Amino acid sequence: MSAILSNDDLNDFISPGIACIKPPAQNKQPDENNNNLNEYGEVEIQIDDQGNPLEISKIDGKQTNLSPAQISLADCLACSGCITSAEEVLVAQHSHQELVKALQNREDKVFVVSISQQSRASLASAYDLSVDDMDKLLINLFVNQMGIKYVVGTSLGRKLSLINEAQQLITKKETNKLDGPVLSSICPGWVLYAEKTHPYIIPRMSTVKSPQQITGCLLKTLTANSLQIPKDKVYHLSIMPCFDKKLESARPENDDSTPDVDCVLTARELVTLLEETPDLYLIPQDKTQVLGKSESTSELYHHYAPTNWPFVEYSWSNDPGSASGGYAYNYLKFYAQDLILKNGYNESDLSIDTITGKNSDLYEMRLMHNGEKVASAAVVNGFKNIQNLVRKLKPGNESTTKVNPLASRRRGRVIGKTKTEETADASKVDYVEIMACPNGCINGGGQISAPSNVSEKEWISEALTKYNDVPMFDLSSHPQDIEKFIQWSQSFEHEFNISDERLFKTHFNAVEKPTDPAAILVGSKW
CATH class of the missing domain: 3.40.50.1780 (Rossmann fold)
Incomplete structure (x- = not known):
């Protein structure tokens, strides 16, 4: 079994847009007149004949030695140079x-x-x-x-x-402070993608x-x-x-x-x-x-x-639940127990219904009480489904879903019913369990690959x-x-x-997009 990682191993992969672009640290030590010695106006970076980096002022030609650039693991988290999970x-x-x-x-x-x-x-x-x-x-x-x-x-x-996640959601639910879906942050690939490409979504992310x-x-x-x-x-x-x-x-x-x-x-x-x-x-x-x-x-x-x-x-x-930890399912189960213990609901009157989505990596679960929905959660795996979700949740965007009237009428004839068949909509639930990999964590990028004679599905x-x-x-x-x-x-x-x-508790940081056009032109390989 080979454990070598390559692009061929990646499923649902989003390619990096630009190279790693960690900005250089600024050395701003003031002189005796409180003037910043590093502020020479416009400067350029050059390499001397020994290979040392120099900062040269275009005003007076003054040179300043620069430390060689270093990229640490933490810098990856502060960089907007790629929008991919870190599998590569x-x-x-x-x-x-x-x-x-x-x-x-x-x-x-x-x-x-x-x-x-x-x-x-x-x-x-x-x-x-x-x-x-x-x-x-x-x-x-x-x-x-x-x-x-x-x-x-x-x-x-x-x-x-799981306990902390469910408790926070239930508290928000009971105090009417659950305004739209809370998004899980268990998957670091999804977290990095949100921080670097859709920072407007960060307030919705669970901490x-x-x-x-x-x-x-x-x-x-x-x-x-x-x-x-x-x-x-x-x-x-x-x-x-x-x-x-x-x-x-x-x-x-x-x-x-x-x-x-x-x-x-x-x-x-x-x-x-x-x-x-x-x-x-x-x-x-x-x-x-x-x-x-x-x-x-x-x-x-x-x-x-x-x-x-x-x-x-x-x-x-x-x-119980998905192979990514079961966060969505457990929230509903915890809430059902809360309703039983605090509100006197009968367990026999509660059930969890599953609504399928457009593919197997998208589905919705609804906690029902005597036919009425009392809570809901969804599972969203893979970047294609994630992209559709974050577009729907963009401020000012009520819905990006376009309805094809002809397709709707054709679907109605096939179903043969007056009631339209429901499809999972993760943007309208209480909580979304999100994983970057299709099939969730059981199919994580670091799992052992299938032998050549076995299909990936098997x-x-x-x-x-x-x-x-x-x-x-x-x-x-x-x-x-x-x-x-x-x-x-x-x-x-x-x-x-x-x-x-x-x-x-964890925390998130919106990462600013680069403005240097030279950086954008650099290749994306490290």
Whole structure:
């Protein structure tokens, strides 16, 4: 299996418009007369015969040495040079080579790993194993071969993310402050696209953090506490289905604290690491060395989690709904439970109806009470569907959908009914779960590619089957457990002096489009 990324691997790909255009930092140190030494009027950049960059004033010819331009991971987030998900951008700081270097020069650092459900499913599908067996093999790889201290699933972070997302939506719903759809921000590819191309949509975006980032904060803090070491001595590796998660991990926190995630690798990159490192293996020649041990998977989960890690079993569990976390579905289920507990609704009178869209990557779900819609949510996957949605939500644009009268009459004759068949409209729901990849996160850009003799559709279906084999824990059916998660997170914040904002909230920044025509003419390849 090759883990090499190329444009051919990308599905529904939007090509970058221009090159990376990080603006140079301005050095504005005033002189004794409070004049800025850098303000020479019009200047030009030249390279001297030693290859050093110079800034030369066109007024008096004065020269100033410039530092060579450097592009960091964080700069990618501040750049408007491309409008794509980051699948084509293999960021050096988050490569498997850098991980190997960090492991070889670990000094006094402690390494920990969190693994997403989609990555576990992709690896299990690629090696034709159960997810349960794959978990055992992954723990053996990380702990016994790579010397990593703790290994956890990301579902604790996901469940806290789902709870916070649903609670905010329900509060807005109950106080009549839900004005049009709230848009999820779990997918960093979608977030970057919105920031760079449609900043008017940012006020609609949910500020609830993704499972990766919540897990990172919890895992680093609890590991540091458990081992009595500084937090910056904990190195967190996150195994994710998507290359965009590398950029998400680099989004700076408002308090400028230690990053919650130090390195992100995809399932595909993990395979590359194994192919390039002879001393490491996922599948031993004799699988019974790992799979035949008497220790159960559940015991392994507990054994290799930090001693103060809560809800260990739940951390490896799954959630109902889509293979991207089920945010839309869980909002409706949480709201149904809220109506039952607070308003005395009968569960038998509530149902969730699904309305299909123009393609399988667009559908709407409606929470119905005795035939009346009381809440709604939609799932929108892939950039084509995303573009249609953001156009509809543009201020002053009531609807961009053009109705073809002839087509409508023809559709009516085919249906043979007076009532027009409804189609999903994500612009008119309470909440939209948005993912940049078609089919959602199970088809993330970093998942393992299909073999040449297997169709992409069959491959995704197999990975989805493995994903659904992960033991399910439906939070909405256990209101008492929801309260336990909330109480634990509050005690965590109190004990470690971490604010609710720091643990659960993210932020967005509209990125200005470039005005330099020279930059626009530059090619888009890095």
